[in-house]
Amino acid sequence: MSAKVFIDGAAGTTGIEIAERLGERDDVQLIILSDDDRKNDDARRGAIIAADVAILCLPDAAAKEAVAMADAQNPTKFIDASTAHRIDPNWTYGFAEMRMGQQQAIENAQFVSNPGCYPTGFLGLIAPLVDAGLLPKNLPYNVNAVSGYSGGGKELIAHFESAGNIAFRGYALAHGHKHLPEMQLHAGLNHAPIFAPAVINAYRGMVVEIMVPLGAFNIKSTPQEMHDALVSHYAGSKLVNVHEGDMPSEILLLNGDDGNDGMTLYVAPSADGAQLRLIATLDNLGKGASGAAVQNLNLMIGANIYEGLRLA
Numbered sequence: 001m002s003a004k005v006f007i008d009g010a011a012g013t014t015g016i017e018i019a020e021r022l023g024e025r026d027d028v029q030l031i032i033l034s035d036d037d038r039k040n041d042d043a044r045r046g047a048i049i050a051a052d053v054a055i056l057c058l059p060d061a062a063a064k065e066a067v068a069m070a071d072a073q074n075p076t077k078f079i080d081a082s083t084a085h086r087i088d089p090n091w092t093y094g095f096a097e098m099r100m101g102q103q104q105a106i107e108n109a110q111f112v113s114n115p116g117c118y119p120t121g122f123l124g125l126i127a128p129l130v131d132a133g134l135l136p137k138n139l140p141y142n143v144n145a146v147s148g149y150s151g152g153g154k155e156l157i158a159h160f161e162s163a164g165n166i167a168f169r170g171y172a173l174a175h176g177h178k179h180l181p182e183m184q185l186h187a188g189l190n191h192a193p194i195f196a197p198a199v200i201n202a203y204r205g206m207v208v209e210i211m212v213p214l215g216a217f218n219i220k221s222t223p224q225e226m227h228d229a230l231v232s233h234y235a236g237s238k239l240v241n242v243h244e245g246d247m248p249s250e251i252l253l254l255n256g257d258d259g260n261d262g263m264t265l266y267v268a269p270s271a272d273g274a275q276l277r278l279i280a281t282l283d284n285l286g287k288g289a290s291g292a293a294v295q296n297l298n299l300m301i302g303a304n305i306y307e308g309l310r311l312a
């Protein structure tokens with residue numbers, strides 16, 4: 001039997017890539033609205049009610065409206081790619097590998113919020129280490145990140161491609177980026193991190209980096225212990241990989257690389273072990289959005305967790 005899946009926002013950047021990943025699967029039957037109907041609320045409501053699973057690839061306000069369109073008597077399952085429900089206690093956070101039990105929680109959930117692209121890198125690095133007591137909850141963590149411009153959807157794509165000459169765009173200079181609440185909550189931190197995101201002149205791809213002055217903060221756990229804890233935590237995953245062996249001399253994002261739906265984590269200490277760079281590389285449209293939505297869909301419809309995904 002196939003699951004009926006409606007992508008609300010299927011003409012957008014994330015929605016198009018989800019449809020591509022679902023492709024010709026015979027366990028999924030896509031409900032498609034015509035271009036004339038895709039923003040018609042009656043048509044959307046009908047599609048949501050007809051669907052077993054609705055995947056929301058919409059701005060936050062439209063995502064909230066979509067959830068309210070569901071029929072309580074015939075409950076549709078939801079995967080929301082927006083920021084709207086990521087710290088809502090009635091929603092399950094859709095990052096299966098982050099904690100023991102999270103995959104089962106997603107399998108059994110009606111409402112699943114896809115993690116933000118930046119939080120996927122941040123939490124993938126830090127949540128297992130904080131949980132294991134190897135990094136403290138009360139540090140003022142710093143996060144630097146760069147994203148390909150598809151991370152800002154159609155509007156930012158048009159902006160970068162029409163301007164043509166923007167090499168780097170730092171933003172969130174007033175602090176308060178919309179991803180901070182989910183970073184703090186799901187890592188279990190006492191303070192929100194200081195977050196410096198930037199967009200670069202590449203279509204897709206993302207690097208998220210946390211810098212930890214272990215010596216200055218008198219943290220006794222070692223980079224090797226942290227590396228080993230991450231290796232052990234992600235041992236069963238084909239999507240989240242921890243770099244083993246010597247650190248590469250450089251980490252590259254290549255223009256024209258379509259990426260994959262995985263994420264690679266690096267633990268890069270200084271020679272004396274007193275300073276540490278924790279680095280995650282991922283595709284903002286892969287594990288950061290569309291790939292994660294398909295992974296969550298797989299779990300919610302009882303398919304293989306990796307079905308339709310591009311493994312690293």
Ligand SMILES: NC(=O)C1=CN([C@@H]2O[C@H](COP(=O)(O)OP(=O)(O)OC[C@H]3O[C@@H](n4cnc5c(N)ncnc54)[C@H](OP(=O)(O)O)[C@@H]3O)[C@@H](O)[C@H]2O)C=CC1
Pocket residue numbers: 008009010011012013014015038039040056057058059060062081082083115116117150151152153154155284285288289
């Ligand atoms: N791009 C990324 O890397 C990531 C995106 N996300 C999140 O996913 C969501 C979608 O983002 P993205 O695909 O990038 O954005 P886009 O702007 O590319 O796509 C959004 C789509 O939603 C449509 N839309 C807007 N309002 C409505 C409405 N009321 N009813 C129906 N359709 C509507 C838009 O229509 P139209 O085409 O007419 O504008 C557009 O097709 C956002 O919440 C974003 O924050 C999350 C992680 C990463």
Ligand SMILES: CC(=O)N[C@@H](CCC(=O)OP(=O)(O)O)C(=O)O
Pocket residue numbers: 081082083115116117118147148149150151152156178179197198199
């Ligand atoms: C490059 C860029 O502009 N990125 C977006 C976040 C994209 C994303 O992840 O959206 P969600 O909030 O739905 O997760 C931003 O920083 O606002």
